[in-house]
Amino acid sequence: MLADNPSAFTLHGTQTYLVGAGSDVAVIDPGPNEDEHLDALIAAIGDRKVAAILCTHTHRDHSPLAAPLAQATGAPVIGCAALALDSIGPRGDAPFDDSYAPDRVLADGEQLKGDGWTLTAIATPGHTSNHLCFALEETGAMFTGDHVMGWSTTVVIPPDGDMAQYMASMEKLHEREDRIYYPAHGAPVTNPRQLVRGMIGHRRQRERQILKQLGTGAKTIPELVQAMYVGLDSRLVGAAGMSVMAHLVDLETRGTVCSTNDHWRLTD
Known part of the structure; x- marks a missing residue:
């Protein structure tokens, strides 16, 4: 589900993912706090239960809709830790969401299960220190947030953005054997290891x-x-x-x- 927030830094906008084909779903990166996007998500969810609302990180194009969606569905907000910092300079992406308040924070390797789906949190600090990716164990898919995007390399902005951590996180993904990446911005990545290797080389x-x-x-x-x-x-x-x-x-x-x-x- 594409939010209507296109920019030079979000491409066509933030992509929210609904995961699950059974009685319940997980919502990954609910997106910016926009009524139209909330209405679209609720319509797409239909009568299914929302087991969890997961956020990869707390930039304002990713997490602000978590609270309104939780209120509308009764679902818990689960995923990355809360983080709200001032930047030391002009940001190239959306600043931090200081309203984000998770009901549960997932540690690296911790899993969340639903009807026919299992999501594993993969800690990937670098773009932000609290960034998580989510691996869908049943299909070999990985939801990569802003850590790996389908159209551009991510920005790494100090003091919270950390290039050494980013490179270590990229190496961590390169060692995995995920089949496909679904980023928050841009098209799906069907050659994950090749793209990650190229991004490491680029840096x-x-x-x-x-x-x-x-x-x-x-x-x-x-x-x-x-x-x-x-x-x-x-x-x-x-x-x-x-x-x-x-x-x-x-x-x-x-x-x-x-x-x-x-x-x-x-x-x-």
Whole structure:
């Protein structure tokens, strides 16, 4: 079920998934708090019981409709932990939902069962520290939220977004054998391991670009973005800058780069 919230960061909008063909369903990523989307979900659910409302993370294009849907259906809100933070700069995606209040938080590997379906929580921090994916055990499908999208790489924005965690989570997914990914934005991914391998390579290439640029002298983040993202949509410049910062924070933690007065350079 597609929410009507298209943007440069959500593509056509946030996709909500109804899982289950029996007497009950799970709702994954209910989406933004929009009456039309709520009405559409309730119509699609029909007379089936909603066993759980699950959220992959708490950005405002994913979790705000959880409470109204819970009120309408009596279902518990289950999934990621609550998290609401201020960003250190302009966000490239929807900011955090401070209204999210789960009835139950799922730990990595914890399962939720319904009529003919079993969903396993897969902790995938990086895009946000509370991000979960959900694996549908009966079919080999994985609902990937924003961790892996069907049209673009996700943004990683400090302080909560963490590039080292993101890369570790990508490696974690690459080790799995899921058949198909259903992301919150974009088309289904029918070659999951190949796409994840490519995304890992893309991030490593970005890191190499940063190191190459800093090899010619100290630079600010805007200077790095200008050099690295040729032809970038102006609406995405802020997000690109935050992703570059995430790489720099990771490199700084590893002792490879350092900064002085907003200028980054290679360590001596």
